[in-house]
Amino acid sequence: MTDLAIAATAQPPDLESGGWARGRPYFVYALQRLGQAVVVILLAYVLSFLLINVLPGNAIATTLGNPASGLSPAQVKSVESYYGVTKPVLEQLWLSLWRFFRGQFGVSLISHMSVSSLIGSALPYTLKLAGLALLLALIMAAAIAYGSQYLPVAWARGLLRSVPSLFLSVPNFIIGLLLIQAFSFQLHTFDVLSPDSLIGTFFAAVALGIPICAPLAEVLIANLDHESGQEYVLVARSRGLTQAKLFARHLVKPSMLPAVTIAALIAGELMGGALITEEVFGRNGIGSVMYTAVSNQDTPVLQAIVALAAVVFVVVNLIADLIAPLLDPRVRLAGRGPREVSTT
Numbered sequence: 001m002t003d004l005a006i007a008a009t010a011q012p013p014d015l016e017s018g019g020w021a022r023g024r025p026y027f028v029y030a031l032q033r034l035g036q037a038v039v040v041i042l043l044a045y046v047l048s049f050l051l052i053n054v055l056p057g058n059a060i061a062t063t064l065g066n067p068a069s070g071l072s073p074a075q076v077k078s079v080e081s082y083y084g085v086t087k088p089v090l091e092q093l094w095l096s097l098w099r100f101f102r103g104q105f106g107v108s109l110i111s112h113m114s115v116s117s118l119i120g121s122a123l124p125y126t127l128k129l130a131g132l133a134l135l136l137a138l139i140m141a142a143a144i145a146y147g148s149q150y151l152p153v154a155w156a157r158g159l160l161r162s163v164p165s166l167f168l169s170v171p172n173f174i175i176g177l178l179l180i181q182a183f184s185f186q187l188h189t190f191d192v193l194s195p196d197s198l199i200g201t202f203f204a205a206v207a208l209g210i211p212i213c214a215p216l217a218e219v220l221i222a223n224l225d226h227e228s229g230q231e232y233v234l235v236a237r238s239r240g241l242t243q244a245k246l247f248a249r250h251l252v253k254p255s256m257l258p259a260v261t262i263a264a265l266i267a268g269e270l271m272g273g274a275l276i277t278e279e280v281f282g283r284n285g286i287g288s289v290m291y292t293a294v295s296n297q298d299t300p301v302l303q304a305i306v307a308l309a310a311v312v313f314v315v316v317n318l319i320a321d322l323i324a325p326l327l328d329p330r331v332r333l334a335g336r337g338p339r340e341v342s343t344t
C-alpha cells in the first residue's frame with residue numbers, strides 16, 4: 001500500500017535553493033496520501049452503510065417493528081425520523097454521512113444509549129490492549145531478528161529463524177487459552193475474574209502480540225540478510241566496527257522500512273485479534289460491544305464499529321507512508337509523487 005520507489009544510489013541528493021524547495025516533494029506527497037486516506041474512509045463507510053442498511057431485511061426497520069423492542073410509538077417515530085427509514089436510499093446515505101462527519105452515530109437500538117458514548121467508554125480498553133500488543137510484537141520481532149543474525153551458535157540461529165512460522169500457525173485464541181490455563185489456573189499469576197488488571201492485560205497482549213510479531217520478524221530477518229551483504233556493511237566491518245554498533249548505526253533504519261509497511265498492513269488483523277482476545281479473556285472493550293451488537297442486530301453500533309475499524313486501519317497506513325521516507329534516505333520523492341531515480 002506504500003507508494004514508494006526506493007533506489008539505492010551513491011550520488012548525493014540534488015540540492016535546491018530554499019528549505020521549502022527541498023521539502024516541497026514530501027509536502028505534495030503527504031497531501032496526496034492524506035487525500036487518498038479520506039477517500040478510502042468515505043468509500044468504506046458508504047459500502048458498510050449499503051451492506052447493513054439497504055439490503056433486504058433492514059435491521060432498523062425490523063427492530064422498530066418488534067413489540068419486544070421496548071420502544072413506545074412516539075419513540076419509534078422519533079427513531080424513524082432520525083434515521084430516515086422511510087426516505088429514499090440516497091437521502092438516508094446523505095444523512096448518515098453528515099452525522100458521520102460530525103461524529104454522531106445515533107442511538108443503540110438495544111441499550112438506547114448514545115452509540116458514541118457506548119463506544120467511547122469501551123474504546124480505551126481495546127486501545128490499551130492493542131497498543132501493548134503491538135509494542136510487545138515489535139520487541140519480540142526485533143529480538144528474534146537480532147538473534148537470528150548474531151547468536152554465536154549456528155543451531156540457535158536456525159531455531160530462531162523457524163520461530164516466526166510457529167507463531168504464525170497458532171491462532172491467538174489458542175495462545176490465550178493456554179496462557180489462562182498456565183498462568184491463571186495453575187500459577188495464579190492473575191485472576192480471570194479481573195481481566196482488566198495490569199497483569200491480566202499483559203497476558204492478553206502477549207496472546208495477541210505473538211501471532212502479530214511473526215510476519216514482522218520474517219521481514220526483519222530477510223532485510224537484515226539483504227543489508228548485511230551490502231558494500232557499506234563490508235566496509236564498516238573492515239574498519240573494526242562491532243556487530244552491535246553495526247546493527248544499531250547502519251542496519252536498523254533501512255531494515256525497518258519494510259517492517260513499518262507490514263506493521264501498517266496488519267493493523268486490521270490487530271484490531272480483529274483484539275476483539276477475539278477480549279472475548280477469550282472476558283475483558284471489557286469493543287469486542288464485547290460488537291458481540292452484543294451482532295447478537296441483537298444493533299445496526300447503528302455495528303456501523304460505528306465498522307467505521308472505527310476503517311479509520312484506524314487507514315490512519316495507521318497513512319502514518320506508515322508518511323514516516324517511510326524519513327527512515328531511509330534512499331527513498332526519493334519528486335514532483336507530484338514518488339519516482340525512482342536512475343543511478344546511470
